[in-house]
Structure formats: structure tokens, C-alpha cells
Amino acid sequence: MIWNEYHECMDRQRLTELQGERLRDMVERIYFNVPFYRNKLQEMGIEPGDIRSVEDLKKLPFTTKQDLRDNYPFGLFAVPQHDVVRLHASSGTTGKSTVVGYTHNDILMWSEVVARSLTMAGVTRDDIIQVAYGYGLFTGGLGLHYGAEKIGASVIPISGGNTKKQLQLLEDFGSTAIACTPSYAAYLGEAIAEEKLDRSKIKLKAGIFGAEPWTEEMRTQIQQLLGLKAYDIYGLSEVIGPGVSMECGFQHGMHVFEDHFIPEIIDPETCEVLPYGTLGELVFTTVTKEAMPLLRYRTRDLTRLHVETCECGRTLVRMEKCVGRSDDMLIIRGVNVFPSQVESVLLEMSETKPHYLLVVDRENNLDTLEIQVEVEEQFFSDEVKELEGLRKRISGNLTSLLGLHASVRLVEPGTIERSMGKAQRVVDKRKLK
Amino acid sequence: MIIRQLSVFLENRAGRLTELTGILADNDINISAFSIADTTDFGILRVITGKPELAEKVLKERGFAVKITDVIGIVMRNKPGALHHALQILTDNGISIEYMYAFASGDDRATAVIRTDSPKKAIEVLQLHKMELLKTGDVYQI
Numbered sequence A: 001m002i003w004n005e006y007h008e009c010m011d012r013q014r015l016t017e018l019q020g021e022r023l024r025d026m027v028e029r030i031y032f033n034v035p036f037y038r039n040k041l042q043e044m045g046i047e048p049g050d051i052r053s054v055e056d057l058k059k060l061p062f063t064t065k066q067d068l069r070d071n072y073p074f075g076l077f078a079v080p081q082h083d084v085v086r087l088h089a090s091s092g093t094t095g096k097s098t099v100v101g102y103t104h105n106d107i108l109m110w111s112e113v114v115a116r117s118l119t120m121a122g123v124t125r126d127d128i129i130q131v132a133y134g135y136g137l138f139t140g141g142l143g144l145h146y147g148a149e150k151i152g153a154s155v156i157p158i159s160g161g162n163t164k165k166q167l168q169l170l171e172d173f174g175s176t177a178i179a180c181t182p183s184y185a186a187y188l189g190e191a192i193a194e195e196k197l198d199r200s201k202i203k204l205k206a207g208i209f210g211a212e213p214w215t216e217e218m219r220t221q222i223q224q225l226l227g228l229k230a231y232d233i234y235g236l237s238e239v240i241g242p243g244v245s246m247e248c249g250f251q252h253g254m255h256v257f258e259d260h261f262i263p264e265i266i267d268p269e270t271c272e273v274l275p276y277g278t279l280g281e282l283v284f285t286t287v288t289k290e291a292m293p294l295l296r297y298r299t300r301d302l303t304r305l306h307v308e309t310c311e312c313g314r315t316l317v318r319m320e321k322c323v324g325r326s327d328d329m330l331i332i333r334g335v336n337v338f339p340s341q342v343e344s345v346l347l348e349m350s351e352t353k354p355h356y357l358l359v360v361d362r363e364n365n366l367d368t369l370e371i372q373v374e375v376e377e378q379f380f381s382d383e384v385k386e387l388e389g390l391r392k393r394i395s396g397n398l399t400s401l402l403g404l405h406a407s408v409r410l411v412e413p414g415t416i417e418r419s420m421g422k423a424q425r426v427v428d429k430r431k432l433k
Numbered sequence B: 001m002i003i004r005q006l007s008v009f010l011e012n013r014a015g016r017l018t019e020l021t022g023i024l025a026d027n028d029i030n031i032s033a034f035s036i037a038d039t040t041d042f043g044i045l046r047v048i049t050g051k052p053e054l055a056e057k058v059l060k061e062r063g064f065a066v067k068i069t070d071v072i073g074i075v076m077r078n079k080p081g082a083l084h085h086a087l088q089i090l091t092d093n094g095i096s097i098e099y100m101y102a103f104a105s106g107d108d109r110a111t112a113v114i115r116t117d118s119p120k121k122a123i124e125v126l127q128l129h130k131m132e133l134l135k136t137g138d139v140y141q142i
């Protein structure tokens, strides 16, 4: 099923023309309504009339998260406040949070892209969907909610947390779909196993998981635990929220809704635009958003784009699962390390689960990496040589994948904090010194 | 003859052992004998108690990684050469020892707790040589 065949399967030539028209309109709107962008464009000697097609996108300036912070809270809004019907904010780990605004049309557009996304996961009006993303300033809950309602599915706005209630409703209401973070999905799956719930009462067939990085191994684990097909949804509040791109049933990457969000891949160092199939930083231009349009917004997510038409018939480009955020990327002794790499090693090993913490430190001017891994109850041996052997195997696998020595410390089960939202997997003590 | 020993994974972290002994005390579980194998990062506590199942349950509830391991106990006269005699029997029969620890029982006797990969065979050969073995019921009396 395709929600909007006209836009999702559009001939790419026609799509490029549509993007060009929308880009021209957008540049005009921000030039006249957002002083920040007008100043930037004027500095570069660009006038709205200079932008005629998508080809001209590369002449335009980038927008960064810092620009959003500098213009906190409403400095980048392109409409008067009375046209803004919704505000969301993302939690800032450092300093101010970033605020995003939506007009009524923006909410409609967002519902549309989420409806397309849910349809890709096979969700229809006959489904009961448990939205276990947080409702509130975070875009996850309300984003999925509006899209699911647009489809006509029955929405359970349970929000995040409260695992007991989640399990009860899964059983009592017979929810057929669930949307939450992948780490919470794994947590729920483990809770089902622990509580020894009657699996025949769990009717889940599709899971829509996003808002944090996860691996293929984690997908397999969640699918086994919850007995559903797990789909990857991508989004960021600055661009719209969840629903910027989504996996179809063939799962060859996430289709980007290019009629609303124009993606580019750039070299994060030189900012040069890279061709399809090349790894680089993902950049979005929101051509239809009214309240807070963003020009070439640097997501910091590292991925590749593929343009070949998908088996599902959609012509929209597919983005690979992000290999990491350049924010999350740790540079340890000159080597790039992503927490997701550690996770994939632990998931591949049958004796470990992905409960881990990276501790980076500096001793005598040399970076050190310690990875704490929980001892799994069933693999706990009371012989030192067995545990030492396990520790060495984990360390060896990590060292060969990361290309950097990683020492492993075994810790007691349940001592590494389970994240209910975005996973916090790194303690970088170097920054504190 | 097989004694159910409690094995607990312990991080080398201040107060963790005290926490564990506290839980056992609160549940009226007596520690008859114990040993700790430790490395720089972690330790394994091995406990002989009259109530291994209860101890396993209460410790699991409190988040410890716990395992019941089968061991045997050889009761010997507390005198030179007694341990050597017992070990010689095991060695002669090709039984290897993973680990062991011993404790004196006060009345001129000592007990060696032994973990081997073939406890049944060990019991067999030790009985053949008329060695006295610790019985489950004895654990309450240690």
C-alpha cells in the first residue's frame, strides 16, 4: 500500500521540477520574512530571483544547530506568531534547547508524511496503534499520533514509560502496531519475557521505531522478542519531527519524502556536495514548511543516499541507516568511534546483550577506552577463567572492529542504566579535565 | 553427596559485599563457608549454606548474578598429609580440580570444598577409598 502514490512514485524529472518551484517560493519567503536569512543571502550577494531550480541549491548557505540556538526562541520563524499553532522543543544536552514552530499547514503536512510512513509499515484504518513515544515537547508522540489519526487507525496515546500499563494494554486492547524508541521496544520485549505474559494475546505485527540509532542486530532481537516486523523511521524536530524518511516493506533504506524535504550529502569538512552512494553528512532543506523553514540544515547524521527506484515502486531516494552522528562520534587516539559499533559487536556475540557504557579517559596524555558490559545471568560462570575468557573475547572483537584497543570491564547485571529515551552510552571524562 | 554451592558475581566496588551479607542476614541465611576468587575488576563469591535455593532467590531479586554450582566436600582429619591423600586419589583417577577451598570445623576436622568437572566420578572414587564426604544435611551443622 502506498498512501500518496502521486508524490511517492513521481517521475524523478517531474519531482525535480516540483522541488525547484517549491525552493524558489521558500527562498522568497525566508528572504522577506527572516532577517537572519536575508542578511546571510545579502552577504553572499544572492537575491531570491537568482534561485531558479534545485541545481541552484548549492549556492545557498547552510544552517546549523548553533544558528537555531543563536536565534532562540523564535528568531528563525517566517510567519507572525498568531499563525503558529504548535511549539516543540528538543532537549539541549548543552545549554539552550532548540525550538521549532508549526503553522496549521505544517501540522497537516507533518500528518501527511507520517501517514505515508505508517502506510509503509502496513498500518491501516483497521489497526490499533500504541504510541509509546513521549508526548510533550518531544515531537515523537504527537507526530505519530496525528499521522495515525489521519490514516484512521485507532490511536492509544499512552506516551512513554509505565511499562506495566503498556503490557496490559498490549494484551487487553490487542494493539497491532506500536511506535516507540528501539531501546524501549527491546525493554518491553524483555519485560514480556520476564512477566511470562501469554504471547498468544500479543497481536503486534508492526513496530515503528526511531529517534535513536539502532542496529540490524537490534532489529532481529526486537522482532524475536515482540513477534513483529520492525521498521525504521527517521526524523528530527528541526526538520519536522518523525516522518522525514521511512522504510518500506523491502527495507532497503528509508525513503525520504523529497517533495517536502530536499536531501543532500556533503563532506562535513569541506561542505562540498557529494554524489549519490557516497558517505557524508546529511543536509535538509524544508521547502514547504511555513513557520520555520530551514535552508540546508546540517543534521550531523552520517549516511548515504541511493536513487535507484525501489522494488516497492517508490521513486523517492533511500537513505541508509545513519552510521552515527558526528556529534556522537568520539575521536579516540585519532580513530573515529561510534557507540553503534560497540553495540553491533555485543549483539553479534551470543553471550552478551547490548547493555554497555563507553568510558573514555586520558592517562599520561594517552586516550583510553574502557567498555563496561553487563554479565548476563545465564552466561555467568563461577570460574574465573571462563569470565576472563569472555572478557578477552569481547575485548578482542571490539579491538578488531574499532581498530583501537578497548579494555572491557564486566559489571553486574542491571547496573548500566536502561534508557527510556535517547540512549546515553558514553562518559567522556576527557572533557571534564 | 553433591553439595549445592551458591556462586555470586561481584563487582569490585566498595560496600557491595556488605550489601550481600546484609541481604543474607535479613533472610536468616547462615554462611557455613565461603571463598572469594578475585581479579582486578571483579570477584566471584562462593558460599556454602544450608539454604542455597532461598539465597539464590533473594539475591536474584536484588539484581545479583547468581548461580548454583555442584561441588563436593571432603571431610578429613586436621593433620599433615590428609589433604594430599585426598587429592592424590583424584589425580590418580584423572579428575581435575577447577578450584577448591577449605575450612576447619573446629573439632579436629577440616573440610575441603572441591569443584571438579565430574563430581559424580569423584564421589565414586573417594568412597571407594573410604573417604568421608560432606552430606547436604551436614551443612546445617557445620
Ligand SMILES: [Zn+2]
Residues within 6 Å of the ligand: A248, A249, A250, A251, A255, A310, A311, A312, A313, A314
Ligand atoms: Zn521501497
